[in-house]
């Protein structure tokens with residue numbers, strides 16, 4: 001299953017500048033040492049599935065650069081470098097491009113001056129690519145991505161990230177070829193018609209951002225009712241501390257690019 005079976009991941013170590021990372025609400029300063037420990041656990045979980053993990057060094061110039069997912073969309077045929085809608089994050093994409101070029105034959109670029117799009121707003125399933133318009137991703141960004149990936153035979157469907165929610169995937173994750181984990185508020189928009197949907201438990205909306213990575217569902221620690229639902233549904237759940245990234249509205253998907261380049 002190409003949407004959750006991966007040979008590679010790219011991560012970037014958190015930088016000391018993470019204390020200046022963007023956040024919707026200030027809930028405290030992230031503790032770098034604790035974030036580094038959680039990050040090491042996360043990378044170990046990815047590696048435990050047999051994937052090769054390319055760990056990039058910290059980038060002090062970009063406080064949010066640990067959240068590499070926003071810089072690119074990785075598909076089997078090639079990668080598309082994004083144009084992040086947060087001005088302080090725009091330069092992160094150019095930092096990622098050479099690493100993708102080393103791993104892929106084909107790397108494209110969102111280039112329109114008015115086009116903005118971040119990877120956190122993109123959910124790739126077996127059959128389509130859902131892109132949620134948000135405060136970071138606009139119609140021009142979705143349109144440009146749609147044209148770029150059509151050449152590789154991929155179909156984009158524009159959807160909408162709920163108001164006040166950072167990214168589309170803040171509120172949902174792919175669990176397998178036909179199943180989505182979602183908050184009730186996002187599912188209520190109707191965007192997952194045709195999929196099987198598992199809702200996160202009431203009050204545990206902050207764990208909707210998980211990742212299915214090979215045999216594992218990697219989710220933030222501290223959400224026992226949703227974990228039990230996923231356990232009971234037969235998923236192999238791996239919990240990773242996320243207290244520090246959560247202060248910056250970050251979760252499990254934000255911390256990696258996951259892909260299998262076509263040979």
Ligand code: GLY
Nearest residue numbers: 021022023064248
């Ligand atoms: N702090 C992550 C972001 O706002 O993009």
